[in-house]
Amino acid sequence: MSSGANFRSGSIRANDIDFEYVEQGAGPLVLLFHGFPDSPLGWRYQLPALAAAGFRAVAPVLRVYAPAALSSEPRTFATSTLGLDAVALIDAFGAERATLIGHDWGVGAVTAAALLAPERVERLVTIAVPYGRAMALALVENAAQRRRSWYMYYLSGPLGEAGLSADDFALIDELWRDWSPGYTPDPEFMRDLKARFGAPGVAGAICALYHNSLYPGDVAPELKAVQNRLGREPLAPPALHVHGANDGCIGVDVARPNPGLFAAGIESVVVPDAGHFVHLERPDAVNAPLIAFLQKSGA
Numbered sequence: 396m397s398s399g400a401n402f403r404s405g406s407i408r409a410n411d412i413d414f415e416y417v418e419q420g421a422g423p424l425v426l427l428f429h430g431f432p433d434s435p436l437g438w439r440y441q442l443p444a445l446a447a448a449g450f451r452a453v454a455p456v457l458r459v460y461a462p463a464a465l466s467s468e469p470r471t472f473a474t475s476t477l478g479l480d481a482v483a484l485i486d487a488f489g490a491e492r493a494t495l496i497g498h499d500w501g502v503g504a505v506t507a508a509a510l511l512a513p514e515r516v517e518r519l520v521t522i523a524v525p526y527g528r529a530m531a532l533a534l535v536e537n538a539a540q541r542r543r544s545w546y547m548y549y550l551s552g553p554l555g556e557a558g559l560s561a562d563d564f565a566l567i568d569e570l571w572r573d574w575s576p577g578y579t580p581d582p583e584f585m586r587d588l589k590a591r592f593g594a595p596g597v598a599g600a601i602c603a604l605y606h607n608s609l610y611p612g613d614v615a616p617e618l619k620a621v622q623n624r625l626g627r628e629p630l631a632p633p634a635l636h637v638h639g640a641n642d643g644c645i646g647v648d649v650a651r652p653n654p655g656l657f658a659a660g661i662e663s664v665v666v667p668d669a670g671h672f673v674h675l676e677r678p679d680a681v682n683a684p685l686i687a688f689l690q691k692s693g694a
Contacts, residue, residue: 402442409483412463416455423492426481427454430499431601432567434588440678448686456482457500459604465596469603473614475621478507480566485515494689498522498674510624518689521548522637523671525650528626533649540649546570549641551606567598574644575670634661635688638680639669662688
């Protein structure tokens, strides 16, 4: 995995597959899970900030990018699987507990982990995607959010994999433009991202993940019980939610946290002049409340 000059990179085995990762720093473990379409290098501004604050910050790939996982049955690409991966990675990195940070699909990983193994999660941070049923309800009741979420139905359908791959993954460029208006991502980062998506099996795995989120009845039976609990049961760790005010993927009106789903409470930060990739667009405005939350928690 290519990485920034100060990042260490490696591979570690967890939940029976190998995960590439980048990391920086030493101290209490903080795991950062990226979303779609993104990669661990999307955390390039958070890793050094967390390291400077005294944490070991590690950003692994999601299993949909992991070669060993790509031959898995499509029904196993589910939010609950991502949560099992997150718990296994805490073990693999030799920690009793860890703070978990997720953006976009990474939110599914960290919230599922907090539901499955609350005793292993020190603190929880969700970025751009709220925990709960608000998003599911918005897809039914909120016309503006349905329009923003067109890509979910497209990727989950029969043309999803071909459409994602078409024209050198032009859809990725389109989503970044729509979701973070006015922000231009680093060209080298985007080339690396598209190369990842072009690896055999990755596009199909991503589409399977979207299909199983919209049609949970198609998820493998052993994973359904967890899927059914997600968004309905409260999470134990103290939590922070960060959202860009101009998010073109999930509207800020949909992202208000439900305090009843966070047993130890939740803080919420809306970052002005930022969209879906808020952690890249305005890193200082994200890092300051993030680190304050982690330090206040005693993580």
